[in-house]
Amino acid sequence: MNVKKEFPLLKSKVVYLDSAATAQKPKVVIDSVKSFYETSNANVHRGMYDLGEKATDLYESSRTNVANFIGAGTTEIVFVKNATEAINLVANSWGFVNVKKGDKILLTELEHHSNIVPWQLLAKCVGAKLLYVPITKDGELDKKEFSKLIKQKPKLFAVTHVSNVLGTINPVKKFIAEAHKNKVLVLVDASQSVPRTKIDVKNINCDFLVFTGHKAFGPMGVGVLYAKKDLLENMPPFLGGGSMIKQVHLQESTFADVPARFEAGTPNVAGAVGLAKAIDWLQEKGMGNIQQHEKELTKYARKKLKEEKAIKLYGSENNAGVISFNLGDMHAHDVAAVLNEENICVRAGHHCAMPLMNKLGVPATVRVSFGPYNSKDDVDKLMSAIQRAKKVFRL
Amino acid sequence: MMEQLYQEVILDYYRNPRNKGHLDNPQIKACDVNDSCGDEITIEATEKNGKMSEIKFSGQGCAISQSAASMLTEYVQGKSVENIAKLNKEEVLKLLNIPVSGMRLKCALLGFKVLKLGIIEYLGGKNGSSS
Numbered sequence: 001m002n003v004k005k006e007f008p009l010l011k012s013k014v015v016y017l018d019s020a021a022t023a024q025k026p027k028v029v030i031d032s033v034k035s036f037y038e039t040s041n042a043n044v045h046r047g048m049y050d051l052g053e054k055a056t057d058l059y060e061s062s063r064t065n066v067a068n069f070i071g072a073g074t075t076e077i078v079f080v081k082n083a084t085e086a087i088n089l090v091a092n093s094w095g096f097v098n099v100k101k102g103d104k105i106l107l108t109e110l111e112h113h114s115n116i117v118p119w120q121l122l123a124k125c126v127g128a129k130l131l132y133v134p135i136t137k138d139g140e141l142d143k144k145e146f147s148k149l150i151k152q153k154p155k156l157f158a159v160t161h162v163s164n165v166l167g168t169i170n171p172v173k174k175f176i177a178e179a180h181k182n183k184v185l186v187l188v189d190a191s192q193s194v195p196r197t198k199i200d201v202k203n204i205n206c207d208f209l210v211f212t213g214h215k216a217f218g219p220m221g222v223g224v225l226y227a228k229k230d231l232l233e234n235m236p237p238f239l240g241g242g243s244m245i246k247q248v249h250l251q252e253s254t255f256a257d258v259p260a261r262f263e264a265g266t267p268n269v270a271g272a273v274g275l276a277k278a279i280d281w282l283q284e285k286g287m288g289n290i291q292q293h294e295k296e297l298t299k300y301a302r303k304k305l306k307e308e309k310a311i312k313l314y315g316s317e318n319n320a321g322v323i324s325f326n327l328g329d330m331h332a333h334d335v336a337a338v339l340n341e342e343n344i345c346v347r348a349g350h351h352c353a354m355p356l357m358n359k360l361g362v363p364a365t366v367r368v369s370f371g372p373y374n375s376k377d378d379v380d381k382l383m384s385a386i387q388r389a390k391k392v393f394r395l
Numbered sequence: 396m397m398e399q400l401y402q403e404v405i406l407d408y409y410r411n412p413r414n415k416g417h418l419d420n421p422q423i424k425a426c427d428v429n430d431s432c433g434d435e436i437t438i439e440a441t442e443k444n445g446k447m448s449e450i451k452f453s454g455q456g457c458a459i460s461q462s463a464a465s466m467l468t469e470y471v472q473g474k475s476v477e478n479i480a481k482l483n484k485e486e487v488l489k490l491l492n493i494p495v496s497g498m499r500l501k502c503a504l505l506g507f508k509v510l511k512l513g514i515i516e517y518l519g520g521k522n523g524s525s526s
Contacts, residue, residue: 329410333432333457337499338397350433363455364433392397393458394406 001293003285004373015344015378020164020192020322020369022214025278032277033219036270044269045243045260059269062276063259066224069279070209071200076232078225078259079272083191084114086210086225087158089262090187091118093235094208094227095156101127104154106184108133108141109359110163110170113352115189119158128155135359138316139166146175150182157184161199162192165351165367166315167298167322169193173204180205185231191215195371196294196320198287201226213271218278222271225262232258239264290372294321297370301379308386310395314360324351324365327386328395332364338392339366342385399494401458408462413469416451423447425513426454429505431498434460436509438468442476442517452509457502463491464506471510480514482507 004010006026016024036058042051044059060074067074080086099105105119109132116130123130131154133146141159150157157179161172176186187208190199195216201209208231213222227235237244237255241264246254255261282290298321305311305325314324327335336348347367350357357363368382389395421439428435434456441449450472452464470490471479487507488495495503 331455331457331461333434333502334401334459337400337457341397388397392401394403 001285001289001372004375007373010373013343015342015381017368017370017374017378017382018345018347019195019371019374020215020367021347022220023195023217023371024373025217025219025274026281028281029217029219029274029277033270033274036273041270043266055269058273059267062272065276065279066272069283070194070226071202072226073229075258076201076226076229078227078232078262079267080223080225080262081221081268082214082223083189083210083212084118084223086223087114087187087189088118089225089238090208090210090227091122093238093262094231095119095122096126097234097236099123099126099128099155103128104131104152105129106131106133106149106152106154106157108159108170109135109356110139110141110160110166110168111158111353111355112160112164112189112191113354115158115160115187116355132355133159135168135356138318139163139168139314140316140318141168141170147178150179150184153182154184156187158187158189160189160192161197162190162320162322163315163353163356164192164322165324165353165356165365167192167319167324167369168315169197169318169320172206176205192320192322195282196287196291207231213275213278216275216278217281218275219268219271222268222275224275229258232262235262237261237264241265243267285372291320293372294370294374297321297374297376297379298323300376301368301370301382304379304383308383310390311386314365321370323368325368326362326365327389328393330389330393330395332366334393335366335386335389338389339382339385342381342388344382344385346382396494400499402493405458405462405491405493408465409458412452412461412465414451414465414472415453417453418449418451421451423513423517425509425516427505427509427512429456429460429501431501432456434502434505436460436464436506438464438506438509438513440510440513445475445477446473447471447476447479448473452506456505459493459495459499460502460505463487463503464509466491467506467510476514476518479510480518482511 007024042055044056067077134142179186185207188206190211194211209226214220244264310328332348418439423440426437436454450468
């Protein structure tokens, strides 16, 4: 792939290997946000003037774009701030209606804190219990344990599509089929997979799917909740305020139809416009091409890292562009500090997945994650910086 | 720059930490976590005749935070608790003698922050109970 030149930030000398934290933005996305503010800025669903209508059209056509991209209906798409907000929305709205004392919610040991903490808050409030699908030593979800746990009939199974720490790709379609056989609803956190995998929500048949825009080359501050229409229509509001109402009286209000019922207040219109442009960009480059490119890079990098004796790699070859490792007896932060001196941006720490770190038996890892703008040259630079780190740490 | 930061002595204290462990009945005990990176330090100590008689640290984190905490425990052992309470961060950084700045300052000073916390609490409790 030869797309690096489309990313203004990457014209500097940084070697950006942290796309799992946030992706860099192509110029077309940056321009679309700028252009919205310069030519179309007005509040949506309000102004009785052409400019307001233009902004509303842009916002709603962005929604249609997102819906088409993941195979959803337009009214099944709610714009939120990020994946975290989307999960909190489901936990607070659907959760408080459907999860009662003694009920169970099934999660996995691979989850990001954003798919753990909202469920803990709900469980604590209503007296429900959280169960976890364990991982095997390769960092894959234990399918036998999943089959046992799902028979306990939790109210919901919430699972990440791709692990943000190990890159593990979970077979969500199979999980969902088995969950549905047991009458369990499924929420998929697709934050890491949407930028690199073609997702069709009707095909995998998930009940809820969430993702954040900024990891998919869109702006920060915009994310998406997909929920099956019959579920969404029966959910009470999450946040109250303007835009989400039909009529407001002094003591009570009636609420708007979906998806507006879940979009209180002025939304991030420029963010939605930018996200829609990012989706256009992804489709133009080809999801298959991006996936293939990242797969090759991951394979190349894992091979190089494996050759280095001082490195301990985590996770398996079943991987979507994310690699976690440690160098000798050094803490990940020390390693990242030396890599930073060589202009290499990697993430070091617990990656918002402390339960997974405990399972791996380490406080932190160094994480390298790829985007379509990375090349083998970046991997080679990483490897020579690791040589430098070995020298600094006398390894 | 990195060579000066990760000089031999720092790596030695990281790999062979002095005073690492726990005390059975510490009079002084405090712990803290660096929010931005997750490094943790716990300090446990006992006082005898106004002096810090035993001191241990435990925790996990980067080489800078762990070695700095270890060096600090060696430095304060046997010194008057009241004087330790008056230590300032410049003195601690001088003790470490490494070029830390920016984000890494928090790492280098985490152990000092915890020690100070423990001593203030301890002295406060002592004064409170005697009055």
